[in-house]
Amino acid sequence: MTQIKPRHIAIVSYFSIGAYDVSTVDEDKILSEVLTELGISHEIAIWSDPDVKWESFSCLLIKSVWDYFDYYPEFLDWMERMKLLNIPVWNSLDTILWNSSKEYLLEIESRGFPVISGLILEAESKPDLNLIRAKIHSETVVVKPLVSGGAKNTLKIQLSEWDNYTQKLEELLQAEDFLVQPFVLEVAEVGEYSLLFFNGKFSHAVLKTPAKSDFRVQHYFGGTIQVIDPTPEMLDSCQKLMDTFAPDTLYGRVDGVEIDGVFHLMELELIEPYLFLALSEKAIPNYKAALKERLLD
Numbered sequence: 001m002t003q004i005k006p007r008h009i010a011i012v013s014y015f016s017i018g019a020y021d022v023s024t025v026d027e028d029k030i031l032s033e034v035l036t037e038l039g040i041s042h043e044i045a046i047w048s049d050p051d052v053k054w055e056s057f058s059c060l061l062i063k064s065v066w067d068y069f070d071y072y073p074e075f076l077d078w079m080e081r082m083k084l085l086n087i088p089v090w091n092s093l094d095t096i097l098w099n100s101s102k103e104y105l106l107e108i109e110s111r112g113f114p115v116i117s118g119l120i121l122e123a124e125s126k127p128d129l130n131l132i133r134a135k136i137h138s139e140t141v142v143v144k145p146l147v148s149g150g151a152k153n154t155l156k157i158q159l160s161e162w163d164n165y166t167q168k169l170e171e172l173l174q175a176e177d178f179l180v181q182p183f184v185l186e187v188a189e190v191g192e193y194s195l196l197f198f199n200g201k202f203s204h205a206v207l208k209t210p211a212k213s214d215f216r217v218q219h220y221f222g223g224t225i226q227v228i229d230p231t232p233e234m235l236d237s238c239q240k241l242m243d244t245f246a247p248d249t250l251y252g253r254v255d256g257v258e259i260d261g262v263f264h265l266m267e268l269e270l271i272e273p274y275l276f277l278a279l280s281e282k283a284i285p286n287y288k289a290a291l292k293e294r295l296l297d
Helices: 027-037 066-084 095-099 104-110 129-135 159-164 167-172 185-189 232-245 283-295
Strands: 009-013 041-044 059-062 120-123 140-145 154-159 178-182 192-198 201-210 223-228 251-259 260-270
Touching: 009 027, 059 140, 066 095, 095 201, 104 232, 104 260, 120 140, 129 159, 129 178, 140 251, 154 159, 159 167, 167 178, 185 251, 192 232, 192 283, 201 283, 232 260
Parallel strands: 009 041, 009 059
Antiparallel strands: 120 178, 140 154, 140 178, 192 201, 192 251, 201 223, 251 260
16 A cells, blocks of 8 residues: 655645535545644645645545536546646546546446446437347436536436437537436435445445435435445445455445345445545544555554
């Protein structure tokens, strides 16, 4: 595990306009408090702020770059500039780049893991319903940008009503690639599990349940969240995903559902996941121990 002696650390965040952090606990502040307790000099820096002197930091902790998909070309440019500075970054820039496009789900599926993956619709293409039916064995699908977050431009479509969405989809596809996935009934009926890992070790878990008559589990759409203890089988599945695809990460969140007793990955969050630090009594101590191990031991 790469370690450095800290001098001055950046908590990398974003300019909030209230789109993605409604009713959330400020985890940037929690991270700042943890670093203060560890005696580590730091400040919160906005990734898109042109006035930040990134070379003045000894390492970057990517925490809340929650708008990166709204400004993806600019975010890619920013990452290239950070690479040139050769400053340690957690999670690593290579990991973040790989994780920034949901195409990674197809890669994980190709390695034999149970995944809710889907079919990519390329930008400027016309969706082929026959191809979608051949690949997606569900009469209801979810369509979302290949680079996205926060349920932005996400549609739930009954294939029997596909023609009603054709024009809308073709308009959206003028701008970017999209992903078509099967609608997973278990998300609506049970919810989506999130297991949190620090330095590759399991920390805590929550169950996110959507509001009635909705399919989006995000809290700003009315979803509810509760702390849970994962089954040994679920934990084993998520640990294998972390060990295989995120072996040297400071943090990682494995989101998924259980279908017939088998955990299926929906998202492997390695860029800017909300860590639910205020929900579980284990969360902050585990996060603090992981940061101490990275930065001080």
